[in-house]
Amino acid sequence: MTAEVNEVLLRSLTPSVLGILVRRGADFAAAEDAVQDALVEAVRVWPADPPRDAKGWLVTVAWRKFLDATRADTARRRREDLVDEEPAPGPAPTVDDTLQLYFLCAHPSLTPSSAVALTLRAVGGLTTRQIAQAYLVPEATMAQRISRAKRTVSDVRFDQPGDVATVLRVLYLVFNEGYSGDIDLAAEAIRLTRQLAAAIDHPEVAGLLALMLLHHARRAARTAPDGSLVPLAEQDRGRWDTKSIAEGVEILQAALARDRLGEFQAQAAIAALHADAPTAEETDWVQIVEWYDELARLTDSPVVRLNRAVAVGEADGPRAGLAALAVLDDALPRHAAVAAYLHERDGDLATAARLYAEAAQKAPNLAERAHLTRQAARLNARRSR
Numbered sequence: 177m178t179a180e181v182n183e184v185l186l187r188s189l190t191p192s193v194l195g196i197l198v199r200r201g202a203d204f205a206a207a208e209d210a211v212q213d214a215l216v217e218a219v220r221v222w223p224a225d226p227p228r229d230a231k232g233w234l235v236t237v238a239w240r241k242f243l244d245a246t247r248a249d250t251a252r253r254r255r256e257d258l259v260d261e262e263p264a265p266g267p268a269p270t271v272d273d274t275l276q277l278y279f280l281c282a283h284p285s286l287t288p289s290s291a292v293a294l295t296l297r298a299v300g301g302l303t304t305r306q307i308a309q310a311y312l313v314p315e316a317t318m319a320q321r322i323s324r325a326k327r328t329v330s331d332v333r334f335d336q337p338g339d340v341a342t343v344l345r346v347l348y349l350v351f352n353e354g355y356s357g358d359i360d361l362a363a364e365a366i367r368l369t370r371q372l373a374a375a376i377d378h379p380e381v382a383g384l385l386a387l388m389l390l391h392h393a394r395r396a397a398r399t400a401p402d403g404s405l406v407p408l409a410e411q412d413r414g415r416w417d418t419k420s421i422a423e424g425v426e427i428l429q430a431a432l433a434r435d436r437l438g439e440f441q442a443q444a445a446i447a448a449l450h451a452d453a454p455t456a457e458e459t460d461w462v463q464i465v466e467w468y469d470e471l472a473r474l475t476d477s478p479v480v481r482l483n484r485a486v487a488v489g490e491a492d493g494p495r496a497g498l499a500a501l502a503v504l505d506d507a508l509p510r511h512a513a514v515a516a517y518l519h520e521r522d523g524d525l526a527t528a529a530r531l532y533a534e535a536a537q538k539a540p541n542l543a544e545r546a547h548l549t550r551q552a553a554r555l556n557a558r559r560s561r
Contacts, residue, residue, distance in 0.1 A: 191299045192231065
């Protein structure tokens with residue numbers, strides 16, 4: 177068993193091991209610490225001496241770590257009744273509390289950033305260092321964030337029903353962080369969403385998984401060799417991952433067949449239409465507008481209506497897109513960039529260049545800022561000829 181296999185297996189077992197400790201009487205914070213200690217021990221021991229029952233080994237070691245920590249903490253002596261007798265080693269219980277852990281880590285009392293961090297650690301099995309690297313913050317800062325999150329949910333009953341929509345929003349936040357440090361958060365979000373889909377039969381869970389797969393399939397084509405952004409219309413579609421696209425479409429079709437439409441299914445349907453087009457010119461923009469109409473009905477989101485304006489501009493012409501844009505607040509993120517694109521398509525290069533420059537100043541990251549600045553420079557160069 178290689179070290180790489182160890183990490184994949186360890187992270188997949190983390191939520192069920194944590195759930196078992198909580199059911200035995202450990203509070204969530206102490207159980208999570210004990211499981212992390214057991215994972216460290218497994219990384220040290222398993223390459224040379226892999227266990228026959230990996231889950232059982234982790235449960236046994238994590239429980240002993242919990243006992244050691246509890247007995248060493250005089251402030252926790254009241255728990256001694258719970259831990260006087262250590263369960264005999266043997267096969268781990270078959271009860272799977274993974275779903276409850278997802279709900280707990282995405283509890284409404286947590287801020288989005290805390291819910292993401294706690295999900296990655298308690299459900300994903302990542303270390304605090306890995307999470308800190310992924311979010312480009314000091315490890316001590318992330319440790320404090322996770323510690324506060326654990327304290328916040330410490331009194332939440334483990335068997336309370338949770339909100340699937342909140343869990344999905346947290347997983348989508350993870351996915352949209354992409355990649356930094358030594359952890360690919362987009363891939364991690366896909367893994368966790370697959371795990372959630374195995375624990376709960378819900379069309380929106382399937383919709384989110386399909387959406388992630390369809391977006392992730394285009395990842396290799398999104399940036400040029402120099403790191404600059406490549407817009408969807410200009411991407412080399414030969415670099416798209418056709419296997420992920422096929423899987424995403426299959427999952428989406430099964431979800432849509434259940435006739436319980438949700439926002440992630442609608443978003444995935446839009447992504448599938450983009451993926452299905454052999455070229456940008458062959459994109460079915462009319463159907464995309466129809467899906468944006470469904471999505472707007474489901475969410476009433478200004479951002480959705482902003483994206484819909486782009487689709488209307490492609491389906492019915494730039495002036496129709498500008499008319500759809502005119503009713504939206506120009507303070508919306510990316511409003512100036514969308515307006516610039518539509519004005520360029522309508523032939524108003526001066527206005528488009530000015531708006532691209534304005535959008536660049538508001539860009540949320542350096543890559544997007546550089547892309548928008550290049551667009552403004554390109555149009556200014558065309559105008560000066």
